Amino acid sequence: MTEDPMSEPASRTSARRTTIYDLAALAGTSASAVSAVLNGTWKKRRISARLAEKILHLAAEQGYSVNLQASVLRREKSNIIGMIMPKYDNRYFGAIAEEFEIRARARGLFPVITCTRRDPDLEFEAAREMVSYQAEHIVATGATDPDRIADFCRAAGVASINLDLPGAAAPSVVSDNFGGSRDLARLMLNRRRGPLLFIGGRPTDHNTAERIRGFRAAHAERGIDLPESAILACGYAAEKAERALAARGGPLPAGLFVNSTITLEGVVRWLRRTAPDSTTEIGAFDWDPFAALLSDVVAMVEQDVTRMLDEVFRLIDAAPDPALRIEVPTILRARP
Amino acid sequence: MTEDPMSEPASRTSARRTTIYDLAALAGTSASAVSAVLNGTWKKRRISARLAEKILHLAAEQGYSVNLQASVLRREKSNIIGMIMPKYDNRYFGAIAEEFEIRARARGLFPVITCTRRDPDLEFEAAREMVSYQAEHIVATGATDPDRIADFCRAAGVASINLDLPGAAAPSVVSDNFGGSRDLARLMLNRRRGPLLFIGGRPTDHNTAERIRGFRAAHAERGIDLPESAILACGYAAEKAERALAARGGPLPAGLFVNSTITLEGVVRWLRRTAPDSTTEIGAFDWDPFAALLSDVVAMVEQDVTRMLDEVFRLIDAAPDPALRIEVPTILRARP
């Protein structure tokens, strides 16, 4: 096919990549024609079907693929949608990542997810980098400092949305943490005598605050007085929970309300080690298939990832008020 | 500061982004000088510290951020490293994603991970898209058709590496699936009378084949004859495992060797439902913190993600022979 034996695609490993100019030379036509054919605008640009076919053929033969860097630069449209993610180590965030990618791709967007391990500076740097790549939307999931990201994005003209943890500077989609927590605490108080012990999370973070509020509400309904010591917001990490329980002392409560699956890892490890015969029951926020099968876990609160992402993409289409906050109901999964 | 009141960054929401030309005009200098200052080459390019400071100040004030699309196009160096990931729904892949990002960033690379749900066409499309974004390396994790991706990458002059599942067309980093599997089966056969039942995975996939080989080897060592019916490679999905077990009939074996945590979900669900009092013991490939706490799970094989990624990045530096295959030992985690 090709005259020049040096230009065979198979042998060209580290050589220059094929461009529309190479294809134009091979087809004996112009770069504009090649571009029009390859990006699908050729009908509109009145390129003959004959030439289009020839170019398409050559492109396939040469293993051509667009330089999106050049394309995006020229079009001033990247179709990139970024997501900032705290961790990949639990099913909740894993499901968010997966569903996010599916939906983004279904809309012809290129999803870019990055994991920032709850580090505010890394979160911000990641957002900055996505903006530099001309991302058109940024979804900040569980961001420690969502408003810093949202303000930066707004200044750069990039739409941003908060997910999981709300912010004031961009629209937010969050679970009904209050309701979910209250329902879980109610269920546990129906089974065992309170007060329960709340463990895990950061007292400064909105979700933890809301869940504590729901936890308190369920106790208040039953007229149970809740001492300050019943709330152990020791952070999310498993080791922090183990240390907090060890430091706590005193008898175990009838029920443990655990604020996340990561915290639950530490709690269960500690229980198995220090009180293997305890009859304490456990309820936890977020759902995990194996945790749900543990004998002492009586219920888990699943966040409705599908509905949350439906809302996220609705907001992406709508460009709504930054103060908007959408609360999605949770699903209580009790042991049968 | 600014003469023109219309160019205040706060009010410029959807307006054009600030470019080096805007900054040059504001600073009364040239775009080249601005570029040199902002990308750190200004000392080499003999720009005065005074001007550098002025430009830096202006850039911060205007909320400037580079257009990496333009920068990459000109530099012909993207610093993008892509990873293709089958799923985000288990700890193994989650840990790979997280460690990959940490290492990539430590090297000044921009990590882009995408999840392709074990769909060969999606895997390929994702690779193609990353190549279009001028990614410099692509790590194909657990790819269904790694050679198709590797061939494509090679033709485009992009280095690729296989992780978790090996291929012939690019260097591969995999676990010692044979050894891990044999050790797990040995441990189970030390506790209970064989033969065990192997369940989960795809018979065509390299890892499953190797694990079956290890499983057989452990039985052979003890002189246990293994019937064909002792291998149920029914796919990874949890539901497939449940269906396969239901269809199997006959008494339960003394031990179940489960080929992945996803399969394990189905196996445990089915056991709890149909044989809640069974004394069958379970061993599984991959580690999960909650699964490890289930009463009937006696051991799990953890893949050494840290060492695997060490090897991946060593290969990225070394550009080795495509036929190279590195096997990383696994870690057997038995119930204490």
Add this chain to the structure above:
DNA sequence: CATGTGTGCTCAATCGATATAGCATGATTG
């Protein structure tokens, strides 16, 4: 005072793709 050296910048081409404007043809119409 011619020559050399160092400093501090600017100019202009370039990366690859896209899109606007326009130029040849040939066919159609009044």
Add this chain to the structure above:
DNA sequence: CAATCATGCTATATCGATTGAGCACACATG
């Protein structure tokens, strides 16, 4: 037969950042 129109293309400017070449000036040296 001139004017109009449709068809099928090409030429060229452009997106924003980078970079090799080079210019202007100051100062030193023989």
